[in-house]
Amino acid sequence: MQQNNTRNWSREIPSRLNFSQEQVVFVIGHSLRSLYDDVLAADMPEPLKALVLQLEEKYPP
Numbered sequence: 001m002q003q004n005n006t007r008n009w010s011r012e013i014p015s016r017l018n019f020s021q022e023q024v025v026f027v028i029g030h031s032l033r034s035l036y037d038d039v040l041a042a043d044m045p046e047p048l049k050a051l052v053l054q055l056e057e058k059y060p061p
Contacts, residue, residue, distance in 0.1 A: 019027075044052070
């Protein structure tokens, strides 16, 4: 005789995931940082560097 191993899985699997606001902010922040790290590490184009130098001379930091 076979054992009846069927379960009602719908009761054991949650219908939705619940995350705290801190978890959501952490995941989004981490994702954005990994996406934009290469942008921040890239060299500034020469015309933009020249413009920044002009602005810094006119308006010192």
